Amino acid sequence: MIQFDNVSKQYRDGTKAVDSINLHIKEGEFFVIIGPSGSGKTTILKMINRLIPLTSGTISIDDKRISDYDIHELRWNIGYVLQQIALFPHMTIGENIAIVPELKNWEQVKIKERIDELLEMVGLEPDIYRSRKPHELSGGQQQRVGVTRALAANPPIILMDEPFSALDPISREKLQDDLISLQKKIKKTIVFVTHDMKEALKLGDRICVMKDGEVVQIGTPEELLAHPENKFVRQFVGEEQGPYIERFSLHDILLPISETEESMAVLPASATLEETLSLLAANNELAVEEDGEIIGLVNRQAVIRKLAGSMQGEVKS
Numbered sequence: 001m002i003q004f005d006n007v008s009k010q011y012r013d014g015t016k017a018v019d020s021i022n023l024h025i026k027e028g029e030f031f032v033i034i035g036p037s038g039s040g041k042t043t044i045l046k047m048i049n050r051l052i053p054l055t056s057g058t059i060s061i062d063d064k065r066i067s068d069y070d071i072h073e074l075r076w077n078i079g080y081v082l083q084q085i086a087l088f089p090h091m092t093i094g095e096n097i098a099i100v101p102e103l104k105n106w107e108q109v110k111i112k113e114r115i116d117e118l119l120e121m122v123g124l125e126p127d128i129y130r131s132r133k134p135h136e137l138s139g140g141q142q143q144r145v146g147v148t149r150a151l152a153a154n155p156p157i158i159l160m161d162e163p164f165s166a167l168d169p170i171s172r173e174k175l176q177d178d179l180i181s182l183q184k185k186i187k188k189t190i191v192f193v194t195h196d197m198k199e200a201l202k203l204g205d206r207i208c209v210m211k212d213g214e215v216v217q218i219g220t221p222e223e224l225l226a227h228p229e230n231k232f233v234r235q236f237v238g239e240e241q242g243p244y245i246e247r248f249s250l251h252d253i254l255l256p257i258s259e260t261e262e263s264m265a266v267l268p269a270s271a272t273l274e275e276t277l278s279l280l281a282a283n284n285e286l287a288v289e290e291d292g293e294i295i296g297l298v299n300r301q302a303v304i305r306k307l308a309g310s311m312q313g314e315v316k317s
């Protein structure tokens with residue numbers, strides 16, 4: 001869907017922000033780019049919608065070079081959500097959401113319907129919120145509107161640049177959860193930038209780790225956790241994780257047994273994290289066996305949630 005071939009970006013002052021990277025982002029994928037500040041993440045996003053030109057290489061969307069698209073066609077088909085909510089302060093929430101549909105000359109009736117549909121989708125009662133001004137909303141609500149505005153004209157691609165990093169931890173977790181359930185419905189191709197590994201593991205189908213403008217590793221959350229490519233990734237995935245992997249016990253994350261357990265792959269309760277993750281790559285759920293008995297179930301979400309929690313010191317037992 002979005003393909004980078006040997007893409008580099010050097011700014012006029014000589015800064016090499018992105019150095020010959022290759023990426024293939026699949027249709028409908030939640031693709032997370034993570035890296036420390038200055039590693040080139042924002043530059044990557046801005047090159048996709050041609051906010052900045054590349055120095056060399058090619059970026060294609062659906063096998064057509066981005067330079068061959070009409071610039072408006074390209075921009076209107078790519079939603080963009082920024083860290084600093086850039087809602088227009090003098091326009092109502094409804095008017096803010098309507099910007100791209102207006103540019104695309106949608107009928108007024110259709111635009112009104114779309115505004116209400118989107119507000120409902122993100123849990124903001126349309127009758128209350130559509131005519132409010134941005135300053136009458138909390139930061140979390142504004143960010144929610146930022147997401148709906150990017151979705152307004154139903155673009156197939158959405159770019160999100162640290163969209164939740166300015167929020168308090170509770171609003172942030174809530175918006176992450178909302179985005180996960182939203183993505184299940186809308187199935188967009190999302191390129192999401194963050195510097196928070198916990199967020200990356202929670203949201204990403206795949207994660208691309210960047211350092212100094214280069215790609216260090218691309219993989220699923222499981223692959224990054226179980227097989228970090230080098231010391232940089234290992235540190236980034238979290239120092240606390242080392243001892244945690246040794247302490248890993250399926251007993252901590254068992255889910256209740258359900259009716260379907262008979263058809264499931266079985267994992268011994270003594271399995272290591274690595275064994276668990278590799279079996280979970282092929283099976284959504286596993287039955288856990290101890291002393292010849294099925295004692296519970298385990299799924300991918302439970303493992304990832306536990307690992308992500310351990311990185312923030314939540315799991316110390």
Ligand code: ADP
Binds near residue numbers: 012043044
């Ligand atoms: P990130 O989003 O990962 O923090 P950026 O893509 O914003 O990284 O920046 C990558 C590098 O490019 C940094 O060294 C940054 O200082 C530099 N940079 C970003 N924008 C410009 C610019 N307009 N002119 C010169 N250097 C820039």
Ligand code: MG
Binds near residue numbers: 041042043161
């Ligand atoms: Mg940035």
